[in-house]
Amino acid sequence: xxxxxxxxxxxxxxxxxxxxxxxxxxxxxxxxxxxxxxxxxxxxxxxxxxxxxxxxxxxxxxxxxxxxxxxxxxxxxxxxxxxxxxxxxxxxxxxxxxxxxxxxxxxxxxxxxxxxxxxxxxxxxxxxxxxxxxxxxx
Numbered sequence: 001x002x003x004x005x006x007x008x009x010x011x012x013x014x015x016x017x018x019x020x021x022x023x024x025x026x027x028x029x030x031x032x033x034x035x036x037x038x039x040x041x042x043x044x045x046x047x048x049x050x051x052x053x054x055x056x057x058x059x060x061x062x063x064x065x066x067x068x069x070x071x072x073x074x075x076x077x078x079x080x081x082x083x084x085x086x087x088x089x090x091x092x093x094x095x096x097x098x099x100x101x102x103x104x105x106x107x108x109x110x111x112x113x114x115x116x117x118x119x120x121x122x123x124x125x126x127x128x129x130x131x132x133x134x135x136x137x138x
Contacts, residue, residue, distance in 0.1 A: 001127055003032040007135040013088040014115075017077055018130060019102060020095055020123040021070055024077050027127070028088075034131055037084075040076050042069040070098070074105035081110050090114045091134065095121040 003009065009031045016027040024040040081090065090110065094102045096119040103117055118137065122130045 001034045016091045018093040018122040042073040078106045091116045093118040093122045
């Protein structure tokens, strides 16, 4: 996709990672060209039954299980970016409630490359809206 001429081009190669609870989309922007490079998905939680294995285990904590699967997705993102990011900038977009969690999960080299952390849930939006929102907050 091309970025509109109404907006400034990106002078350096920039990766954009937009996340929520379930998905992470990774885009790359060079000058005015934006492309989706990868999608990562959190593993689904098995919601069958309120109890885990035995009587004494007590009720399952689905919020904690969601956090664990979300953190695992963030670690996959960090590993992917470690291989690809060399010399590029990074913009991380995550819901306000998770912005610290995603940043803390990233490798220190990824944290240094992160030029911006946008506290917005953009993962479910189409690419043109993501680009527009990011351009308007630049």
